[in-house]
Amino acid sequence: MQDFIFSEVRTFFIPIYFFIVRAAIEPGCRLLVENVGINPTNWNFAKYLAEWELKLGQLNTLVITGNPLGNIEVGGSILRPVKIDPDELPGLMDEIPKLALAMASASGISQVSGAAQLRIKESDRISVIVRELGKLGVKIKEKPDGFIIEGPTKLRAPEISFPNEDHRIAMTFAITGTISEGLKTISDSKKISISYPEFFINLEKLYPQSH
Numbered sequence: 586m587q588d589f590i591f592s593e594v595r596t597f598f599i600p601i602y603f604f605i606v607r608a609a610i611e612p613g614c615r616l617l618v619e620n621v622g623i624n625p626t627n628w629n630f631a632k633y634l635a636e637w638e639l640k641l642g643q644l645n646t647l648v649i650t651g652n653p654l655g656n657i658e659v660g661g662s663i664l665r666p667v668k669i670d671p672d673e674l675p676g677l678m679d680e681i682p683k684l685a686l687a688m689a690s691a692s693g694i695s696q697v698s699g700a701a702q703l704r705i706k707e708s709d710r711i712s713v714i715v716r717e718l719g720k721l722g723v724k725i726k727e728k729p730d731g732f733i734i735e736g737p738t739k740l741r742a743p744e745i746s747f748p749n750e751d752h753r754i755a756m757t758f759a760i761t762g763t764i765s766e767g768l769k770t771i772s773d774s775k776k777i778s779i780s781y782p783e784f785f786i787n788l789e790k791l792y793p794q795s796h
Contacts, residue, residue: 600756600781604791605659606683607760610690614661616791620654664691666736671699678702682757685714688734689723697731707751717758721765740765752780759784763792 601618608616664687669677677684681700688695703710715727724735740761755777777784 600784601657602680602683603756603760603784604787605657606687607763607791608659608661610664610687611661611764612663614659616659616661618657618659621657622654664688666691666693666695668695669697669700669731674699679706679753682710682714682753685718685725685732685734686757686761689718689721689725689736689738689740691734691736693736695734695736698728699730701730703731706753708754710751710754713751713754717754721761752776756781756784759788763788 601621604616604618608614667688669681669684678700681697681703685697688697700711703714704712711727711730711732715725715732718725718734721738721740723738723740726733759777
């Protein structure tokens with residue numbers, strides 16, 4: 586098991602999604618995340634991943650200053666394809682980039698629909714996801730409101746760039762460097778340091794020399 590332990594209490598769960606997805610797409614990988622916020626809104630994302638037949642558990646819940654905290658244990662597995670429809674998007678819109686990475690590792694055809702709002706985020710995330718996953722060798726087709734992915738894909742690793750320093754896109758593709766073949770350069774990633782200063786520190790702890 587790889588133990589991922591924060592040195593301080595963290596009530597903001599969203600940054601940890603990246604590491605949960607990374608562990609989820611590697612069969613046999615086990616990851617323990619300790620002392621992380623697990624309020625119901627945050628946990629919805631984790632429950633969605635569990636529907637992909639992941640081994641996912643919530644342990645040792647406690648409450649500090651009104652915020653529920655706990656440990657999250659993730660077991661990687663061979664993912665099945667999923668279809669994300671418009672009625673499932675509330676609460677998931679900002680998580681689509683990292684879910685797309687999981688879809689690329691799933692066996693079969695996955696699809697996102699009704700997500701046109703992604704085109705007016707920090708970047709046109711639909712176009713960026715399609716372009717950059719395509720560089721990695723993923724079979725992906727762009728739609729006006731989403732995309733279709735056929736997996737699984739053994740990722741290759743060219744240089745990746747991120748328009749407008751979109752931090753969620755940058756972090757998503759940064760973790761591909763731990764699973765893809767060859768050396769990958771992360772360009773324009775300054776905004777990661779603003780939104781999640783410990784991101785590369787924690788990535789290095791889990792996967793030394795991964796970026």
